[in-house]
Amino acid sequence: MIANLKVIAPLYGGMGLAREDGTYFVKGAIPEETVEARVVEKKRDYTVAETVSLVQSSPFRIDPPCPVFGQCGGCHYQFIEYDKQLIMKQEIICDCLKRIGKQSDIPFEDALFGEPFGYRKRAQFKIVNGLIGFFRENSHEIIQFNECLLLCDELNNVYKHLRNIDLPPGIRDITFTSGDSVVAHFGGSSIDESFCQMLLSDNIIHGYTTDDGKKNGLEYSRFPMGNLQYTASSQGFLQSNWALNIKIAEFIYESYTSIIAGNEMSEHENVSKGKMKRLIDIFGGAGNFSLSLSSLFKEILIIEENGYSITDGIRNTQLNNIRNIEFHHSTSDDFRFPGTASAIIVDPPRVGMTNRTIEKIRKLAPQHIFYISCNPATFSRDILKLTDMYNLSTVRLIDMFPQTYHCEIFSRFELK
Known part of the structure; x- marks a missing residue:
């Protein structure tokens, strides 16, 4: 069956939304395009369709540079100009925050992005x-x-x-x-x-x-991280777009530096002598963000499930002579949180956080939460359980994976 469809909005997963005698999720189309699409599958609430020809093309459509685009499952957006990819991803995040997270006033900052090709390490x-x-x-x-x-x-x-x-x-x-090898x-x-x-x-x-x-x-490869050394083995976690990962780490560092400068000696912030008291980094990998923050906190606790990442992280602290980071091989659900924390970083997998972990964070009530997410839907679901206690002060698209529908979200929450 062939349907004539006008796509009205982007959807997470590389599809476009169309409404024509029902709801359609259309592959291979850009918002504002009209396409002829072949019905692939009928679901209970929507129909999946695949573009077979263009009736009205978008000015943002380009020829994909990869000869196997459309065959290989790795890329989804190569037929779309890169600036438009960024706009579409931000629209997807905004839609999820409004529809799932019930947010009406979203504090978006400019998207953070790097090279659109050649970025995977x-x-x-x-x-x-x-x-x-x-x-x-x-x-x-x-x-x-x-x-x-x-x-x-x-x-x-x-x-x-x-x-x-x-x-x-x-x-x-x-x-x-x-990295270097x-x-x-x-x-x-x-x-x-x-x-x-x-x-x-x-x-x-x-x-x-x-x-x-x-x-x-060699059991690991080295990556530059400012004036620090970062190592990753092939079985430990590594953010494959390393150049952009460095930018995120720098942004978090600058944010905490600003917090400390504005709250020196504040009892509420637990800031003293230029340092905050305790940071808990949940799903912290091998110190992906925390290594560069070690000079700003008296103590950092990293919770990580991947044992290889724990080994990498301990090596990283030793190579950089960092002594105030502790690694805990545990799930966030099972970890016994300390009584207080000045701040939390959470960077969960696509499924987001469990209710138990969210309740632990709420009970701890840190002044600042930095939430980095790779799934707009689960991110929006999770923040709905936090915004009665916290103000959402920053949302930012991090385009970690150009040419794909995947996106990272950087967000910051402040205790009310």
Whole structure:
């Protein structure tokens, strides 16, 4: 069935919203375009459709630069001018905050963004029947390519090498991390270590680990972080758009510096001698944000579930001679929070925070909360449970993943 549809708004997930004898979620269309779309699936409350031809095209439509765009499942927005991508993502965030979070006056700041291509420092390549690449969207079919426009040069060079050699059976996927060196993790039930050793000997990679516990060479890669050193192993968390991650860390640092300068010796803020008392960093990884904040707090507690990130984080504090950060290998639900905290940073996965974690934060009642989210819907759901106690003072789009529908949200809350 073919429907003639006018798209009126962007939707999270790479779709566009249309209303024509019902509600349609349309793939491959830009707001204000009229398209002919093929019905793919009928749901209870809406119909999913896919653009097959343009009736009225948007001035923001461009030719996607990647020859496998539309086949590979990695990108969603390459056919849209980048400035328009930013506008669409901000509209999606705004809609979620109004519709789910019940926010009427949203304190948006200018979007924070970096390079639209070549930004990824980590990638996982899938392997099926000797072919290596990325999955086609919603399938396990391998899509191969000459280069991925989102990856840094080092990762593209590794991929080109692997595509042109015979791959042994038993490897399901390979995750590469590229900082000052390239380290790899091989996933699968039966890893041929001689293959890993060959890549190491040929200087394609500089270290590896495997699912079955084998390892050789470097265990981590280093990344610049101002005057600090940051390390990440292939199994620990790394924000793959590292350049933009640095900008977020700088923004948080500047925010806390401003808070301290404005509240020196305030009993309410627990600020003394240029430092706040305690920061709790929930889902804190290997110190992604907290390392650079260590000079502003007397004590920082990082709660993290990933044991590899804990190992990376302890290494990071040792390399930088930081002694006031404690790592706790725990879920936020299970962690026993201390009695007080000056501030909290929370950077949860896409599912957002649990009710139990939110209740713990409410009971602690820190003066400041910085919430970094990668899902506008769960972010909006969570803040609805905070805004009776807190004022939402800042919302900012962080375009961590250009050319995709994914977006990060930076927000700041102040205790009423």
